[in-house]
Amino acid sequence: MTSPNILLAHGSGGAMMHELIESFFASYGSDELLRADDAAVLGLGATCASRIAFSTDTFVVTPHFFPGGDIGRLAVCGTVNDVATSGAEVRWLSVGLVLEEGFALEDLRRICVSIADAAKEANVKIVTGDTKVVNRGHGDGIYINTSGIGLLGHGAPVLGGAQCKPGDKVLLSGTIGDHGIAIVSTREGLRFSTTIQSDAAPLNHLVSAVLAAAPHTRCFRDPTRGGLSSTVNELSAQSGTVFEIEEASVPVADEVRGACDMLGYDVFQVANEGKMVAVVPPDETEAALAAMRGARYGEQAAVIGEVCAVSEGSRPAAFVRTAFGSRRVLDMLAGEQLPRIC
């Protein structure tokens, strides 16, 4: 690596984080860890037909409270959504808190209530927890780790980025960029901050609805850190395909588009916390789209592109077709666009 020290970009969800994972965590010798899906799917042995899905995520967002949510809601929804991408029924969560000496108990109380409300909405149970306190001046008040477990019944399909095939359609559950722009605008005290809300939401019910309508769905992925751009790049690399996204088909709120123009952000690289990408076979696309639109948080779902074969002599990649008919490479976030968004 270029620097001998950790940089903020190592946590961006982009290329540097992938480099860190490959060069450091490969030593764990775990296929599941390196498979690069959002949750590990684990068999329970001969006596049990079910499998479980397991995922973990730590939340360090600042500020702790923002339009549309807070770090507590984010911590529950983020892990619920990661487990849900496996197609599992999300059942149980752990909550590990790192609190800073001097953190206001009233803020902690608000965050705990928010955790309880989000868990109730997702219909998951918080079954184990841990609390550590670090010295004043460290830890930014509160960090929250959540780990989640879901159940996959006997015969549940194996979902994953590697399952994507040429001809598949790419669905997106709604507008992109809302969470990242809500955070930065709150942080910077920008004017439009009042109109843009984080989209943080539990999407496990939406995922179940899509799976019921489109049983051959290839994979789900929630485009959080690194945005939609990192997600489609990961999927193309996992499946050895080319992802073609139609820019005009991707829902973006006007305020978000305006904020991105003003701040110089590529909206495809801005984080989301309540959106889901689904890749489905062509003959199940309509059913999947209808199911998404019929589910809570999926009203603005759209088909945003398709999966293509890699052409002779080229490599897996992701592209965007602009409204003007031009075609540009959709790069994975290289450095750090906006730290501490989740």
Added chain:
Amino acid sequence: MTSPNILLAHGSGGAMMHELIESFFASYGSDELLRADDAAVLGLGATCASRIAFSTDTFVVTPHFFPGGDIGRLAVCGTVNDVATSGAEVRWLSVGLVLEEGFALEDLRRICVSIADAAKEANVKIVTGDTKVVNRGHGDGIYINTSGIGLLGHGAPVLGGAQCKPGDKVLLSGTIGDHGIAIVSTREGLRFSTTIQSDAAPLNHLVSAVLAAAPHTRCFRDPTRGGLSSTVNELSAQSGTVFEIEEASVPVADEVRGACDMLGYDVFQVANEGKMVAVVPPDETEAALAAMRGARYGEQAAVIGEVCAVSEGSRPAAFVRTAFGSRRVLDMLAGEQLPRIC
């Protein structure tokens, strides 16, 4: 609560932390969370005879490297031991890192190798992970959350503090106080730091050996934060009994005893990271002790006391019988003795 803000003592594993859990996390409405055993045991439904055990722990110890281990080994062993207390076969771990901008990649590499080595020794697999980076000046270089899952086969006994009964014997797998004293002596640069090593170790194999030899074992508990004192107080409260500990029977290394005298610590309240308490019925005590002594990390195991009925008009409590025949209450750590030890 007395203070409107979080105090270091809220993370001590003692009375204030229990108060925090009861007053804040009760809102999650989860019996499992409040049962106060180290791992939640979860049924997988009608199609599966097995159950799983689930536990989480975050590690914020400073310094990151100390005699006998480092934060990586601690993070694996701590959660492996918590899951093992349920009697489950520990199988899978998640690793969530919070890295500080500027943290040395070389230190991260050493810690990752240590994580991999400890997981190999415990025979558990790291299957999912997450990495966040926080701004320079926050986070003390590295915090590590590990969550763990174990399997309980059909018919595996239900273990837990509530199972302890009058007449049961209390076993301890070895000397107490080593970890806490190793940390403080390294931190303060005390002379004896060279001779006292942390006991951080995975005890899942020891637990399995005891269970095989003493199938009616009531519970296991690893006396970490708050020390042996918090553990026996928790067990007496959970089971509505009185725990009587024989001071002379509790193994303590001379250097640790000396350090505690010098620093004014009660060795019963000093943290351990590689010790296990087991409560077993009288007729299985010998077999359990032999199994502990035959297992790695259990060579110095001893029977340290027994469980008694609460006498008329008194309440569940823990006592120590001193060598001089006197009897004193074994208090749960009230404030903060030594922060950031795990």
